[in-house]
Amino acid sequence: MTWTQNFTADAFPAGSDAFQHKHLLGISGLQKWEILYILKEAEHWVALNRSGPAKHDDRLSGMTIINAFFENSTRTLLSFEIAGKRLGADVVNMHAAQSSVKKGETLIDTAMTLNAMRADAIVIRHASSGAVQLISSKVDCPVLNAGDGSHEHPTQALLDALTIMRRRGSVEGQTVVICGDVLHSRVARSNLFCLKSLGAEVRVVAPPALMPHAIEAFGAKAFSNFDEALSGADVVMMLRLQNERMQGDFIPSPREYYHLYGLDERRLSLAKTDALVMHPGPMNRGVEIASNVADHIERSAITEQVEMGVAVRMACLDILTRKARAVEGWA
Amino acid sequence: MTAISILNGHALLPGTDKAEAMPLQIQDGKIASFGDSTGKPVQLDATNLLIAPGIIDFGVFKTDKPAFRFGGITRAALMPDQSPVHDDPATVRYAALKGKPDLWVHPLAAATQGLAGLQMAEIALMKEAGAVGVATGRKWIGDSGIMLRIMRYCAALDLPVIVHSEDAALAGNAVATESETATLLGLSSASPITETLAIARDLMLAEESGAHVHFRQVTTARSLDLIREGKARGLKISCGITPGHLFLSNNAIFDFRTFARLSPPLRDESDRLACIAAIADGTIDVIASGHDPRGPEDKRLPFSEAAPGMAGAETLLALTLNLVRDEIITTGRLFELLATNPARILGLNSGQISIGYEADLILIDPYAPWQVDSNRMTALAGNTPFDKLPVQGRVRHMLKGGKIIAA
Numbered sequence: 001m002t003w004t005q006n007f008t009a010d011a012f013p014a015g016s017d018a019f020q021h022k023h024l025l026g027i028s029g030l031q032k033w034e035i036l037y038i039l040k041e042a043e044h045w046v047a048l049n050r051s052g053p054a055k056h057d058d059r060l061s062g063m064t065i066i067n068a069f070f071e072n073s074t075r076t077l078l079s080f081e082i083a084g085k086r087l088g089a090d091v092v093n094m095h096a097a098q099s100s101v102k103k104g105e106t107l108i109d110t111a112m113t114l115n116a117m118r119a120d121a122i123v124i125r126h127a128s129s130g131a132v133q134l135i136s137s138k139v140d141c142p143v144l145n146a147g148d149g150s151h152e153h154p155t156q157a158l159l160d161a162l163t164i165m166r167r168r169g170s171v172e173g174q175t176v177v178i179c180g181d182v183l184h185s186r187v188a189r190s191n192l193f194c195l196k197s198l199g200a201e202v203r204v205v206a207p208p209a210l211m212p213h214a215i216e217a218f219g220a221k222a223f224s225n226f227d228e229a230l231s232g233a234d235v236v237m238m239l240r241l242q243n244e245r246m247q248g249d250f251i252p253s254p255r256e257y258y259h260l261y262g263l264d265e266r267r268l269s270l271a272k273t274d275a276l277v278m279h280p281g282p283m284n285r286g287v288e289i290a291s292n293v294a295d296h297i298e299r300s301a302i303t304e305q306v307e308m309g310v311a312v313r314m315a316c317l318d319i320l321t322r323k324a325r326a327v328e329g330w331a
Numbered sequence: 332m333t334a335i336s337i338l339n340g341h342a343l344l345p346g347t348d349k350a351e352a353m354p355l356q357i358q359d360g361k362i363a364s365f366g367d368s369t370g371k372p373v374q375l376d377a378t379n380l381l382i383a384p385g386i387i388d389f390g391v392f393k394t395d396k397p398a399f400r401f402g403g404i405t406r407a408a409l410m411p412d413q414s415p416v417h418d419d420p421a422t423v424r425y426a427a428l429k430g431k432p433d434l435w436v437h438p439l440a441a442a443t444q445g446l447a448g449l450q451m452a453e454i455a456l457m458k459e460a461g462a463v464g465v466a467t468g469r470k471w472i473g474d475s476g477i478m479l480r481i482m483r484y485c486a487a488l489d490l491p492v493i494v495h496s497e498d499a500a501l502a503g504n505a506v507a508t509e510s511e512t513a514t515l516l517g518l519s520s521a522s523p524i525t526e527t528l529a530i531a532r533d534l535m536l537a538e539e540s541g542a543h544v545h546f547r548q549v550t551t552a553r554s555l556d557l558i559r560e561g562k563a564r565g566l567k568i569s570c571g572i573t574p575g576h577l578f579l580s581n582n583a584i585f586d587f588r589t590f591a592r593l594s595p596p597l598r599d600e601s602d603r604l605a606c607i608a609a610i611a612d613g614t615i616d617v618i619a620s621g622h623d624p625r626g627p628e629d630k631r632l633p634f635s636e637a638a639p640g641m642a643g644a645e646t647l648l649a650l651t652l653n654l655v656r657d658e659i660i661t662t663g664r665l666f667e668l669l670a671t672n673p674a675r676i677l678g679l680n681s682g683q684i685s686i687g688y689e690a691d692l693i694l695i696d697p698y699a700p701w702q703v704d705s706n707r708m709t710a711l712a713g714n715t716p717f718d719k720l721p722v723q724g725r726v727r728h729m730l731k732g733g734k735i736i737a738a
Contacts, residue, residue: 108631128633129517130587150517189517213509
């Protein structure tokens with residue numbers, strides 16, 4: 001574990017708890033010290049998760065966590081489920097495909113139903129930007145955003161920051177390149193806000209049709225040429241290109257996309273010699289990333305990201321339920 | 332019919348900037364004379380009140396009597412986007428009679444069958460049934476051939492064509508204008524030229540056909556430049572706007588506020604200021620409410636899934652009086668925008684205080700303070716993006732065709 005960030009007490013404001021939000025809806029509403037606090041807490045859980053077969057801490061024992069996923073997910077759902085269970089909570093998963101959502105129930109009614117079941121935390125993924133915030137305004141317990149439309153995916157950004165911090169010593173001063181479908185990517189948005197807040201230089205690379213308007217207003221440097229953006233990069237973060245966007249509407253073909261924006265060994269050699277390769281998954285090998293780059297034993301941090309995901313989510317669940325558990329100092 | 336005498340008030344006469352002390356005599360539903368009464372009419376005391384023509388709300392989506400009464404709207408041009416669509420004479424005739432006598436609804440006929448933009452509707456028959464204009468509805472008609480034929484047909488029938496200006500292919504599934512806010516919120520967005528491009532085409536077709544084309548909502552600087560240019564070239568065009576685009580920019584959608592989801596979407600501050608300038612220089616002819624009450628089933632949803640539109644009838648007058656207080660326009664000019672111009676475009680014998688005109692009048696206390704409250708509106712729904720805004724200006728009395736309409 002290599003921390004160069006300074007975590008003395010004066011990094012946090014005096015007089016209250018270190019995370020004053022009821023919900024975790026996005027990175028854009030968080031202060032730098034709040035982000036750092038979650039990351040610091042997550043370190044503890046990384047250690048626990050590596051501690052052997054009995055990796056349980058039952059501080060959430062008796063609590064009910066509902067994972068309400070209105071959009072399909074494998075790794076995020078699994079990651080939240082494992083996080084909740086390692087903390088001792090009763091974790092229930094609700095998949096939209098099996099739910100009354102299919103029968104026409106409105107989102108608000110579904111939220112009220114979940115609330116009536118007295119969940120102690122609800123983790124939500126939804127295909128519409130803002131849907132998680134809408135639900136959070138109608139329920140009593142903390143809500144964690146596991147991805148809403150093209151808006152935010154805060155735990156992904158936190159686990160990415162933790163990965164960078166551990167592998168590179170710090171986020172501050174790092175040059176991070178984010179490449180792919182930035183327009184539709186909640187991962188890109190949350191990462192941009194998080195990395196800028198922690199002091200990184202962020203370069204975003206996308207074909208013109210997939211670059212959001214005014215992204216530079218948020219502190220990113222925009223590039224359409226991947227090679228140029230890679231020069232001097234410490235971290236290369238690739239985004240998934242969704243199949244439905246490859247059929248001519250946004251880009252001509254997967255082949256052409258890979259030609260311009262695929263990360264292969266030649267491109268990676270343009271970045272710093274020890275640059276880190278990251279991907280939020282699931283990967284499309286050969287579409288946005290070459291297999292030998294994705295599997296590069298020293299450079300790729302992709303599996304480590306997944307590992308950090310569980311720790312970050314344990315930290316978030318712990319922090320957000322402290323009030324309900326009457327943890328001292330978190331009244 | 333009873334004669335009414337309105338005393339002690341200040342009346343806004345055509346062509347004047349501000350109201351003058353003037354008693355009004357009403358006989359047989361019409362404005363009969365200025366000056367003192369003869370005989371013994373019903374007397375209406377208008378001390379400290381402004382007597383203005385009743386608002387003619389050009390382009391509403393619902394007939395909403397209580398909201399119109401509150402807002403001082405005596406006539407409303409109803410959009411064809413109803414269920415069923417107003418694309419045949421029977422539905423048009425029914426709509427035209429529905430509000431009478433308290434409220435006159437002037438239906439706008441659907442330009443195409445089912446508003447699908449493919450085949451022309453029975454425009455002439457609908458005109459005979461009471462339609463005062465032809466509208467494309469909430470959508471733009473993408474097929475330029477159909478649009479030209481509709482305009483030529485309407486030119487021959489002497490009917491204005493009311494268009495929605497939003498290039499459908501450019502707009503795609505956008506729910507916001509390209510902006511920092513849209514990017515921050517991760518909402519699909521489109522360039523403001525979506526509107527300008529549609530207006531550019533329809534200006535060409537207006538010139539080609541000689542039709543009177545009314546652009547119902549013009550909301551960007553570049554679009555207004557095109558309108559200005561078209562008017563200078565002598566085209567028979569007019570255009571309007573709603574208070575949403577005059578008083579709000581796209582920052583209002585922050586926090587996914589679905590009440591601020593409008594069609595066209597709210598624009599940048601620079602475009603909003605261009606709209607204010609276009610009010611001041613006379614480029615914009617009409618301010619309407621765009622009244623589109625939407626309940627929670629349409630609005631309490633994720634932003635992209637919520638229906639666009641705002642309930643605007645109750646706030647139209649109070650909000651636009653701000654334009655007078657901010658010295659952008661005079662009171663006289665405001666009522667040209669709210670009443671006189673809509674009447675002229677739609678061919679109605681109303682919209683001004685002149686002898687022989689329908690006595691559609693509102694008596695306003697322009698300074699009366701109140702607060703917009705989406706929970707306490709008289710409209711069918713309280714979806715206003717101006718919730719909690721303190722405003723000034725209340726309608727104290729309303730007369731439709733010389734009859735006092737109770738609140």
